[in-house]
Amino acid sequence: MIRPDVTDTEQAARLVGMGLRGRQVPDRDLTYRELVHRYQQDEVFAASVDAIAEGLGLTVLDVTKRSGIVLAAQPGSAFEIKMDDYARQAKLRERRDTEKVLHGIAHLAVAALSFPRPDDLANDQYVGRVSVETVDLVVRETCRLLDERASRDSANADPSADEPELERAWRAYLRRPEVASTKDSRRNSDSTRGMVSRALRWLADRGLLQAVGEEADEVFRTTSRYQIHVRQLASQAAFRELLDLGMVPPPTGSGLNVAAVPEKI
């Protein structure tokens, strides 16, 4: 009977475990660095790490010296993060879909602002910088352009009162105030900036973003892990869903016509 090398399994599982702790990076941890190195050199070890991750319901997206091991949860696994949990605080009186969409837009916009050009997303060395203000401004501007386009295309662009569920996402975002003061003069978390701020802090808690400067400034820079998540998985998955809905997003362009109208099939 061949006994498997228990030490190797333990080592492989340790690497997976490190991937679950978002804030750990190989640069600060000698063991982690050695494990990453071994993953890159030793194919058998790499295969057993992949297998362990697979068994736990995880997928290894990438293992690099800068990011460490980057894991993604498979649908239905215990490690999956669900929007329902994230947006749970959303008030029930509001339509839940709208809340979820606004939170989702905030997250997508954070990614879009972190990596403004396709090159930035592809470039491993690129470090993006985001702040609450810029994210909100960019989404608002995009909404405004869509608004202009809508009022240009039809005689009356006001949403129909009989079919509120057909309201466009940009309209829901535009309608929400940027900031709102509460009675005790704090920031209102229901405003768009409140949502963006929450998204940024949440990502920072998971080690996907890092705060720059004072905490009150709310400026963050991207980490290599976040870039890999967005590049390898999130953007692709969302893109596929868009295609499934029959939307054909415009081809990536260098130049001015990037923001052209997405055409409906």
Place this chain on the structure above:
Amino acid sequence: MKLLETQHRHRPPRAEMGLFAQAEQALEEGRQAERHGDLDEAIRHLTVAAREGVGDSLLLLAGVLVRAKRYAEALDWCRLAEEEGFDEAVDLAARCRTALGVPFPARAGKPVTPDPAPVPATPAPEARRVPGRGSGFRFSADLGLTRRLKALACTVPLHELDHHKAKLERIDASVYQMAEVAMHIIDQVTIAMDFDTGVAHETVEERVTPFVASQAPHRGSDEHRRVARWVLEKLINVGTVDRVFRHVYGEINADGDYQRHTFDFKLVREVPGIHGEIYLRATDEAINVLVGALDTDVESAQVAAEVKLDNLINRGQLADARVAAEQARYRTVQYGEMLRQKLDATRRNVLVVDWEHELPDMLDRALNHIEERFKVEHAILRNITEARDESDDPDHKRRAAELVDIVTDCIRRHAQLQSRLQSARGVFREEQDRQQFSGPPQRAALDLHGQLLSPMLGLSVSDAVGPLERFFGAASGVHSPDTPSLPSLVSMVLRPVADRESTAGPVVVPRVDPVPDDRRFTDEHRRRAEALLDLSDQVRNLSSLLREAADFDDDLPVLVALRAAHAYSPGIGAAALHGHRRVLLALPADRPLDSSLAGVAGDDLLLTTAGVAEAPTDDPVAVAKESA
């Protein structure tokens, strides 16, 4: 023959002269008839005069016809008058068209005059006419209707303020005109905001409080401030998540079906400042409600306002000129706001702004606009400065000086705008260098903004949920489930449930310290003072009363003197209200008090009590005075 010819040659002019004189006479008679109120007679005479086009007969006739409610005829004459160059006919024609329900003709190049009066007045009768509208005009007319309905909707929050003012707790709000306060707030916010920021909540409250105070000067300043804050919060629409006012309106679409739409608008927005503070800005809707030029094109309204201003100054009507100048300034602010949005977008992301056509056009237009405005406003400034210096009337002088201030402010705002415009292209080139020309592309990746964010925002909410949830889940890493360690879990699960007491424990009765009695005057003092001062129609002076009181103890004279001093200005209204039958009165006795009295000094008073007569129709004060 020769004679005949000459006679013949002379005849037509004479006939024309005759006609002209006749028309002049008809005009005069028509004027008189109009003055006497005989409209039919006036119309008959004026028609004769107007056929010849004498003086302002065309306009006069149209005016009389409108008064006689013969709009269709009036409209025809208005058109003629317009062709003759009577500008006033435009207004009359607008009234006729509104009354007839005829659509307004599109007047290319001619600006819509932002005349506040007729616009808000019209929607009510129009709204009722929707179903019966002729199919021929329907489409264009309905566009106007929608616009006016929206304009009307913008004023609804202001009216509701007055309906709901009873909700202000612990304040009797009936004396306050909330809609006026709201207008004032919008006014202040609009004036105070510039291109970069808005105005802080406190500043607005401070500026509006004096106006609120003038509505109820006898109330406390705290209350005034509270009212101002309440109105401000209502204008922001605090308490809703989106802070929008929503109005549902219907419209007949191209297929002839009635369709309901929602119109969302805000009046005062909260916007973030540079350092995270929150400012207020008035929205376009609010500025439109305020200015009264409802839903008009910014540029044309600006032109109209300034032409009007010029005319008014030339005619010396400075009060009107001031209103027009302020309108022009609001327009300037509004225009600047539009530009600010575009420029901000440019600075942030080159790719999302159309720098090929849209922005350069826009910058050119804006620069042209500023150039024109500079010319116009400098001319106006020169004019009013002259008016100010030449005028002898101090009131004219003052108003002209105010106008100079306003126009100077307009010019300053233009200058501010211009410097921003000039730097815009530089910003674009810098950003383009940074964003587009740095290094070769490496590997294929998605354009997150153009290929994901933008299409996603264009989806309906129900469609967008799926892809966004997918993105969210994938981009936010893995969630590590919280697992407690086995020993602690076991002990947690096996821990016995703590028994609960069936009662809530003993009730603690708080020990209350007695309130120390440190009053200067006891009930005995009060009773004695009451007895002393019950003078039942006899007149006594204060000194004698005080001496009597001093027999009791040292404090009683003080209480008596206090009561007497109060009686100098008796609360007769309150006495009548509370049903007191008698009230103490005091009059100065023109000599000082006896200095031997301890603790009391001052003028002596003559005291008496007077009956309060029940005279509901008369002023109780007068009645009481008489009986005194």
